Amino acid sequence: MAKPMCQVLLAIVCVFAIAPAFTQANGGNQEAAWRLELQPLGAVSNHRSRRHAFPGSGMPCLTVSFLTELKSRFNDRIDPNDDGKATASEVRQYLSKFNPQVSDEQVQSFIRKRDLNGNGIIEFVPEYIMDILSPDLTSDSAEEWFQLEDTDDDGFVSREELMSIAQRLGMSDEQAEESVASYYMSVDEDGDDRLSFDEYRVLYQK
DSSP states (O other), rough: OOOHHHHHHHHHHHHHSSSSHHHHHTTTOOTTTOOOOOOOSSOGGGGGGOOOOOOTOOOOEOHHHHHHHHHHHHHHOTTTOSSSOHHHHHHHHHHHOOOOTHHHHHHHHHHHHOSSOOSSSIIIIIIIHHHSOOOOSSSOOOOOOHHHHHHOOOOOOEHHHHHHHHHTTOOOOOHHHOOOOOOOOGTTTSSSEEOOOOHHHGGOOO
16 A cells, blocks of 8 residues: 555544544533644644654554644634635635735645645545644745745745734734744844745754
């Protein structure tokens, strides 16, 4: 069996193996509301240390608490009607928080990169989960988010742009400043309060 398909199947097994505990942990209510930290704004690599390996495979398996966070994050960000799938309009609404002028091509490209079965939507199982389990830390992914966060299209992602994005994502001023200063501006080598692409892509190498 091809490796990507094996990963998909293992992810599904991980999810359904802990589904009863997940339901019990939420008192039977899978719509329990949680507010996740939005740091960093776009990347997901900070979740890597919170996984457990699937026995004998080296493939990470989700804990109950992490799956709960993932479902809440999925609903909060790109699945507001909680039907387990993010449509093009829902993805556009999410990406417009990063860039209010997000293009149709950016929306479709974002979906294509994550749509494993080609049905034009991003499903929680397995597509969103796989995107978290195997985050894309390539230069292409860095470029995708750089273009979204460069809202004035001047070739730089500035502190002001990042602060605006953080606030649109629901952060307080204090949370926004902490996220921008401690994560993004940590790679601002020349101290000009804006990131070139060469500086920005270092975030994907951490």
